[in-house]
Structure formats: C-alpha cells, structure tokens
Amino acid sequence: MSLITVGSVAFDAIETPFGKTDKIIGGAGTYIALSSSYFAKEQKLVSVVGDDFPSATLEDLKARGIDIEGIQIKKGEKTFFWSGKYHNDMNTRDTLVTELNVLGEFDPVIPASYQGAEFLMLGNLAPSVQKQVIERLDKRPKLIAMDTMNFWMDIAWDDLMETIKMVDVLIINDEEARQLSKEYSLAVAAKKIMAMGPRYVIIKKGEHGALLFNNDNNVFFAPALPLESVFDPTGAGDTFAGGFIGYLAKTNDITFENMKRAVITGSAMASFCVEKFGTERIENLSENDINKRIMEFVNLAQFEIEINN
Amino acid sequence: MSLITVGSVAFDAIETPFGKTDKIIGGAGTYIALSSSYFAKEQKLVSVVGDDFPSATLEDLKARGIDIEGIQIKKGEKTFFWSGKYHNDMNTRDTLVTELNVLGEFDPVIPASYQGAEFLMLGNLAPSVQKQVIERLDKRPKLIAMDTMNFWMDIAWDDLMETIKMVDVLIINDEEARQLSKEYSLAVAAKKIMAMGPRYVIIKKGEHGALLFNNDNNVFFAPALPLESVFDPTGAGDTFAGGFIGYLAKTNDITFENMKRAVITGSAMASFCVEKFGTERIENLSENDINKRIMEFVNLAQFEIEINN
Numbered sequence: 235m236s237l238i239t240v241g242s243v244a245f246d247a248i249e250t251p252f253g254k255t256d257k258i259i260g261g262a263g264t265y266i267a268l269s270s271s272y273f274a275k276e277q278k279l280v281s282v283v284g285d286d287f288p289s290a291t292l293e294d295l296k297a298r299g300i301d302i303e304g305i306q307i308k309k310g311e312k313t314f315f316w317s318g319k320y321h322n323d324m325n326t327r328d329t330l331v332t333e334l335n336v337l338g339e340f341d342p343v344i345p346a347s348y349q350g351a352e353f354l355m356l357g358n359l360a361p362s363v364q365k366q367v368i369e370r371l372d373k374r375p376k377l378i379a380m381d382t383m384n385f386w387m388d389i390a391w392d393d394l395m396e397t398i399k400m401v402d403v404l405i406i407n408d409e410e411a412r413q414l415s416k417e418y419s420l421a422v423a424a425k426k427i428m429a430m431g432p433r434y435v436i437i438k439k440g441e442h443g444a445l446l447f448n449n450d451n452n453v454f455f456a457p458a459l460p461l462e463s464v465f466d467p468t469g470a471g472d473t474f475a476g477g478f479i480g481y482l483a484k485t486n487d488i489t490f491e492n493m494k495r496a497v498i499t500g501s502a503m504a505s506f507c508v509e510k511f512g513t514e515r516i517e518n519l520s521e522n523d524i525n526k527r528i529m530e531f532v533n534l535a536q537f538e539i540e541i542n543n
Numbered sequence: 544m545s546l547i548t549v550g551s552v553a554f555d556a557i558e559t560p561f562g563k564t565d566k567i568i569g570g571a572g573t574y575i576a577l578s579s580s581y582f583a584k585e586q587k588l589v590s591v592v593g594d595d596f597p598s599a600t601l602e603d604l605k606a607r608g609i610d611i612e613g614i615q616i617k618k619g620e621k622t623f624f625w626s627g628k629y630h631n632d633m634n635t636r637d638t639l640v641t642e643l644n645v646l647g648e649f650d651p652v653i654p655a656s657y658q659g660a661e662f663l664m665l666g667n668l669a670p671s672v673q674k675q676v677i678e679r680l681d682k683r684p685k686l687i688a689m690d691t692m693n694f695w696m697d698i699a700w701d702d703l704m705e706t707i708k709m710v711d712v713l714i715i716n717d718e719e720a721r722q723l724s725k726e727y728s729l730a731v732a733a734k735k736i737m738a739m740g741p742r743y744v745i746i747k748k749g750e751h752g753a754l755l756f757n758n759d760n761n762v763f764f765a766p767a768l769p770l771e772s773v774f775d776p777t778g779a780g781d782t783f784a785g786g787f788i789g790y791l792a793k794t795n796d797i798t799f800e801n802m803k804r805a806v807i808t809g810s811a812m813a814s815f816c817v818e819k820f821g822t823e824r825i826e827n828l829s830e831n832d833i834n835k836r837i838m839e840f841v842n843l844a845q846f847e848i849e850i851n852n
Contacts, residue, residue: 323727418632421769442751445769455766455843460730460754494846525850534764535844537803541834 236276237483238348238375239266240367241357241472242337243281243305244314247330248511250466251322258512259291261314262357262381265469268516269476269503270355271298272524274483278348280304280367282336284312303345308336324464325440344370352486355479356380357472361390361397368400377488379403379479380432381471384413399431402488405475407438420445421453436478436497438471446497452490456497457535459505459527466511470504473516477503498535502527545585546792547657547684548575549676550666550781551646552590552614553623556639557820559775560631567821568600570623571666571690574778577825578785578812579664580607581833583792587657589613589676591645593621612654617645633773634749653679661795664788665689666781670699670706677709686797688712688788689741690780693722708740711797714784716747729754730762745787745806747780755806761799765806766844768814768836775820779813782825786812807844811836 241263248255263281271277278301283292285307296302317331340363354375356364364380380401386394387410398404404427408420414430415423424435424447437445439458446454478500485492505527509515550572557564572590580586587610592601594616605611626640649672663684665673673689689710695703696719707713713736717729723739724732733744733756746754748767755763787809794801814836818824 419769419771419773421771424769439751442748443764443766453769453843454846455752455769456846457752457764457766460728460733460762460764462728462730464728491846495848498846498848528848528850532848534762535846537763537765537800537807537844539804539807539837539841541837 235274235353235376235483235486236278236351237270237274237353237355237479238278238280238304238344238351239263239270239355239357239476239479240280240342240364241266241355241359242314243279243283243287244316244337246315246468246512247317248466248468249319250324251320252465253511255511257315260316260469260512262359262469262472264295264513265472265507265516266355266357266476266479267295267300268298268513269473269507270480270483271300272503272519272521273477273480273499274353275299277301277480277483278304278345278351280342280344280348282306282308282340282342284336285309287313301347304343304348306343311336318468320467324467342367342370349373352376353479353483354378355475356401357475358383361386361393365393365397365400368397377402377482379405379475381405381475382410384410387413395430398427401432403434403436404432405436405438405478407440407471411435411437424453434493438474440467440470444474444497444501446493448490448493450490454490454494454497456494456501457531458501459530459534461505461508464508467508468512470507473507474500474504476500498528498531502531544583544662544685544792544795545587545660546579546583546662546664546788547587547589547613547653547660548572548579548664548666548785548788549589549651549673550575550664550668551623552588552592552596553625553646555624555777555821556626557775557777558628559633560629561774562820564820566624569625569778569821571668571781573604573822574781574816574825575664575666575785575788576604576609577607577822578782578816579789579792580609581812581828581830582786582789582808583662584608586610586789586792587613587654587660589651589653589657591615591617591649591651593645594618596622610656613652613657615652620645627777629776633776651676651679658682661685662788662792663687664784665710666784667692670695670702674702674706674709677706686711686791688714688784690714690784691719693719696722704739707736710741712743712745713741714745714747714787716749716780720744720746733762743802747783749776749779753783753806753810755802757799757802759799763799763803763806765803765810766840767810768839768843770814770817773817776817777821779816782816783809783813785809807837807840811840
C-alpha cells in the first residue's frame with residue numbers, strides 16, 4: 235500500500251561521548267523514509283529543503299524507491315539545521331543550535347500523484363503544518379500516525395489538540411506522554427490521550443522499550459534490545475516510527491495483532507539506528523540483517539507458560 | 544522440591560503519597576516466603592526476631608506451610624525495624640529509621656530437618672551471613688539464588704565478592720548492577736557480573752521490567768505490567784524473588800526456558816505486591832488471581848511474527 239511521510243529533511247551536527255560529526259544528513263522525514271523504505275513499496279515524501287541541500291542525497295532517496303516529488307527545494311534559502319550534544323548516559327542531550335530556515339515557513343505541497351495514499355505518517359513538525367497535510371488530502375487515509383514533541387505542547391497547545399483529534403495513532407515518548415496527559419502512570423496517560431482522539435497510543439521508553447495501547451483496553455509491550463553500546467541515539471524514534479508505519483503499509487493490516495508486529499519491527503529498526511552516527515547504519519541494511527534482528531526480539535520476549543491448577 | 548529462604552523477618556513503617564502505616568510486618572524473608580509459598584510446597588525459613596515479634600504472625604506463616612523452625616526468637620531483644628518514605632514518583636525513597644536490633648548479630652541456624660534442600664534463596668543480608676548459610680549446609684543445593692544491595696558494595700566489598708562467587712543466580716536492580724560492575728550498559732554489566740561467578744543474572748528494572756541473562760549469551764526480557772497506580776513498592780523486589788525461586792522449586796527445572804517462566808511468575812507476584820501496603824495483598828491471593836495475572840503478562844508480551852523474504 236502507498237505511504238506518505240511528512241517530515242523534515244535536514245542537516246544535523248552531533249556530538250556524543252564517542253565522537254563528533256560535521257554537518258550530516260538528518261531530519262525526521264529522512265529517518266522515517268529510510269526506515270520504512272525497507273518495507274513499504276510505494277513511499278512518498280513531503281518536505282522542504284534549501285538549495286544548499288545535496289542533490290545526490292535526494293537522488294539516493296529516489297534510488298531507494300522513495301518518491302521525492304513532494305520535496306520542495308527553496309532557491310536561495312537554507313535547509314533546517316540542528317546541532318546537539320549527548321551527555322555521558324546518552325539519555326539526555328543539549329540542543330546547541332536550531333536554525334529553522336526553510337522549515338520556518340513550510341507550506342506543504344501534496345503532488346497529485348500522492349493522492350489516494352492509504353497510510354500517512356506525520357513526522358514531528360508544527361501541529362498546524364501536520365493538520366494542513368491532512369486537510370490537503372482528497373481522501374482520508376486508512377491510517378494516520380503522528381509524532382510530536384514537548385516543544386509543541388509548550389507553544390502550540392490548541393493546534394496540537396486539533397491535530398491529535400484527527401489522527402489514529404499517536405507516537406510519543408514517556409516524558410511527552412506525561413506532559414500531554416498530566417499523568418505520571420503511563421497506563422493512565424495512554425487512556426487520557428486516547429480520549430483526545432487517537433484510537434492507538436505508542437509510548438516509546440528508549441532503552442526500556444515501547445508500549446502500544448488501543449482504546450479497547452489492549453496493551454502490548456515491546457522490549458528494547460539490551461545493547462552493549464549506543465553510539466548515537468539521534469533519529470532512533472523516527473526510525474522506530476518508520477519501521478512501524480512501513481510494516482503496516484506493507485502488510486495493509488491494522489488489527490491489534492499486526493500492530494504488535496509493526497511495533498517489534500520499529501524497535502528492531504531503531505536498534506540498528508543507534509549503532510552508528512546519523513543515518514549511516516539504516517542506509518545499509520540487508521534483508522538478512524533485519525530478519526536476524528527481528529529474531530533477536532522474538533528470542534528476547536517469547537516464553538511459553540502453562541497456567542497450572 | 545524443598546526450598547530454604549534466608550532473610551529478615553521484621554517491622555516496617557511506610558509512608559507513601561497515599562498514606563502512612565504504623566509498624567507493620569515486613570522484611571525480605573517474609574516477602575520471599577509469602578510469595579514463594581504459592582508455589583513451593585516444602586518451604587523452610589531461616590531468620591531471627593526479637594520477643595516483641597507477634598507469635599500470631601509466625602503461626603500464620605506456619606499455617607501457610609512455611610517451616611519456621613529456623614526462625615530464632617531472641618529473648619529480651621528487639622526485631623529489626625525499618626522505616627521509609629517514598630517520594631511522589633514512587634521510584635525513590637528516603638530511609639527514615641534503620642534499627643538493626645537482632646539482625647546486628649545474626650548467626651543463622653540451619654535446623655537438621657532443613658538439610659538436603661534443593662533450592663536456596665539468600666535474601667538481602669550481610670554477605671558474610673549469606674556465606675555462612677551456604678557453608679552450614681551439608682550438601683550444596685541444586686540452585687542458589689542471592690539478592691544484595693548497594694549498601695554491601697559500599698561497606699563489605701570483599702565479603703560480597705566471596706559470596707557472589709558461590710551462587711548460581713544473582714538478583715539485583717539496575718542501579719546495583721551498574722555499581723557492582725562499574726558499567727552503564729546492563730548487557731555489559733551482566734557479563735561482568737557473571738564473570739564474578741553466577742551463571743545467571745537477573746536485573747530488575749522496577750516499572751521497566753526485568754532482564755534475565757545466562758553465561759551462554761541468552762537473554763530474556765520480562766515486562767512489568769503498566770499499572771494505573773502503585774500504592775506501596777515496599778517488598779516488590781523480594782516478592783519477585785519469591786515468585787521466581789518458588790516457581791523453580793515447584794517445577795524442579797532450571798533450564799533457561801523454565802527460568803523465563805520463573806521470571807514471569809516473579810513479575811506477576813511483584814505486580815500484586817505494590818497494590819496494597821506491606822504484605823497485605825500477597826497474603827490474600829487465590830490461584831485464580833495468580834493465573835489471571837500471569838495471563839495478563841502473556842497478553843502483554845506475546846506476538847507472532849513471520850520472517851518474510
């Protein structure tokens with residue numbers, strides 16, 4: 235099935251205890267599209283870059299089967315740039331630089347050829363922009379998933395509430411779920427968030443795995459692989475989202491059972507992402523790599539128990 | 544199979560955001576024995592109390608099939624007392640009072656009828672006392688599991704190393720695993736700890752579940768149930784250990800596959816413990832309660848995925 239991803243295509247500069255990069259390719263849209271491209275066959279990206287963005291990278295996305303007609307290239311303008319530094323525990327980071335550039339006035343364009351897509355993934359962007367994308371589709375997709383962050387809760391609460399109401403799946407981390415719901419218990423937080431609109435909530439807990447809830451009182455827990463080292467966490471959440479939505483688009487099955495598989499697939503993709511700087515690892519995966527990694531999750535989580543009397 | 548548990552039988556006074564108790568029954572040995580009594584048929588407790596300890600409580604343990612011949616009652620002395628206050632997030636607590644009393648000079652006595660037990664659970668105590676217990680058994684049990692805490696890493700490192708070397712399973716929390724191994728990654732920490740002696744390490748992560756490692760590179764992750772409220776976390780770790788070792792003693796099977804089931808059983812028991820103050824909830828469980836809870840873990844963790852080509 236066809237998947238539209240909306241999200242930033244950008245430059246990042248990253249510093250971790252293991253090293254430092256110059257400007258490298260980043261952005262939520264990039265990570266999501268790369269990750270989902272291993273699963274979704276028809277994939278369409280909506281984004282905006284400046285004319286400083288390397289055309290070779292855009293060609294590379296295209297070569298992976300990602301339709302880039304929806305990426306606007308703004309003449310004389312600069313691409314979004316983010317720079318951050320991770321602390322020693324790799325769980326917290328400081329943002330050093332945020333230059334919105336072209337993203338400041340992002341007016342998403344949906345090419346005619348994108349219309350009719352069954353799946354829509356809204357990467358983290360201003361909620362008003364995410365909403366515009368939904369409104370610019372002729373037909374509501376079968377499933378709309380959305381990422382957001384605490385920043386928008388702080389400065390665009392009303393827009394966020396309007397947009398959240400329109401989506402099926404909200405994908406956020408534990409801290410964001412607590413801020414959004416004003417509840418500490420993630421089980422209670424998920425219920426409150428589903429009351430805002432979404433039928434499904436995925437709460438990412440980083441090294442502690444991810445929880446999938448639906449509004450029919452089902453809950454599923456996907457573990458994170460206990461990794462010996464995390465090289466660079468940048469993009470892991472977006473890579474998770476890409477694996478999740480890509481798997482759903484591939485299988486065209488949005489039952490809770492299949493969503494579980496999609497969450498495991500997203501978790502497997504995220505576990506690759508952190509192994510190298512930026513997008514490097516998720517640019518170079520074989521089907522065998524992915525299958526082996528998913529088997530590690532099966533082994534990690536599976537058990538058989540008889541209920542004795 | 545027969546199980547010996549060694550651990551404190553004590554008084555606790557607990558304050559949480561939900562309320563405050565006077566002196567209630569507590570202690571690692573109590574929680575472990577209560578929890579494992581739902582599984583292990585032949586259960587023997589080694590501990591020490593003062594003559595201020597209610598005989599009705601000892602009789603109650605006995606009525607549950609727990610052999611209390613190994614509990615010394617010290618005339619004219621007082622029972623171990625701990626008092627603590629939990630912070631709002633329920634993940635951190637302050638110790639308000641620790642009165643060692645009879646535990647300060649604990650010289651464990653193993654009744655002759657206890658000899659020959661196949662399973663030994665060493666609750667958190669001075670490592671020198673845990674070691675004495677092992678040395679006072681005529682025959683080494685089939686499986687020895689041990690709990691400890693950061694306090695002993697700070698003040699009794701050498702004793703701790705000697706005792707850890709003698710056990711099969713070390714059960715600790717994530718913070719303790721990091722302190723013991725001097726490693727942040729739990730996967731690396733587990734390897735370093737297994738190099739100290741144990742063939743198995745269980746790392747409890749509280750609301751984030753528990754990891755089981757063995758020295759053959761197997762790893763298993765048991766989720767924690769996403770609870771809507773945690774009333775009192777006191778004893779949850781001991782209750783986990785009790786469910787774990789009780790299940791092993793019941794099934795008399797120490798394969799990795801069965802250890803997975805034991806970890807799930809421990810997790811289910813711990814999820815009950817936090818629902819009420821102290822031991823109240825785990826004193827009053829039916830087989831049906833436990834079976835239903837274990838099914839919740841099955842539903843939470845299980846998925847089926849085909850590896851596609």
